[in-house]
Amino acid sequence: MEIGRNKFVSLTYQLRLNGAEGEMVEETTKDSPLEFLFGAGRMIQMFENKLEGMKAGEAFSFELKADEAYGQVNPDAVVELPKNIFEVNGAIDEEMLTVGNAIPMQDAQGNRLNGIVLEVSDEQVKMDFNHPLAGDDLHFSGSVLAVREATEEELMEAAGHGCEGGSCGSGCSC
Structure with a gap:
């Protein structure tokens, strides 16, 4: 067959x-x-x-x-997000926001995306949503x-x- x-x-x-x-x-x-x-x-x-x-x-x-x-790496898929969107019950899990970690997320339309943490600052988290x-x-x-x-x-x-x-x-x- x-x-x-x-x-x-x-x-x-x-x-x-x-x-x-x-x-x-x-x-x-x-x-x-x-x-x-x-x-x-x-x-x-x-x-x-x-x-x-x-x-x-x-x-x-x-x-x-x-x-x-x-596909090719899309530079527009690397974004900076406000750190406060990672709050759960008023607290941020700092271990989750470790450079290199993959974090499952959703876009505004509800599509599931995996993002890789690239950088973390006091106010922002830089993430890469390109496929690895x-x-x-x-x-x-x-x-x-x-x-x-x-x-x-x-x-x-x-x-x-x-x-x-x-x-x-x-x-x-x-």
């Missing part, structure tokens, strides 16, 4: 920055593979494009340029472990109809 839309894929890979000999930043193994529903929009689009049509047992090795992955791999070319190498038809439950979950905490009326068993 070939990798294609609505197929459940299991694979191993090594992710290296800026070439096959670059720094390894992530690795999955047979004991803990990457598993995903192909075409559900949860993976980098070009990553899926490179895997489409492959079968279980096939090896792969490809590079995604920064623009095909997480923005600006980097990504090199993936690995092998496809399995490809199968997705279950109805996996398709429903990918469509945003997953059951959370009880009957959702979708016909799935919760």
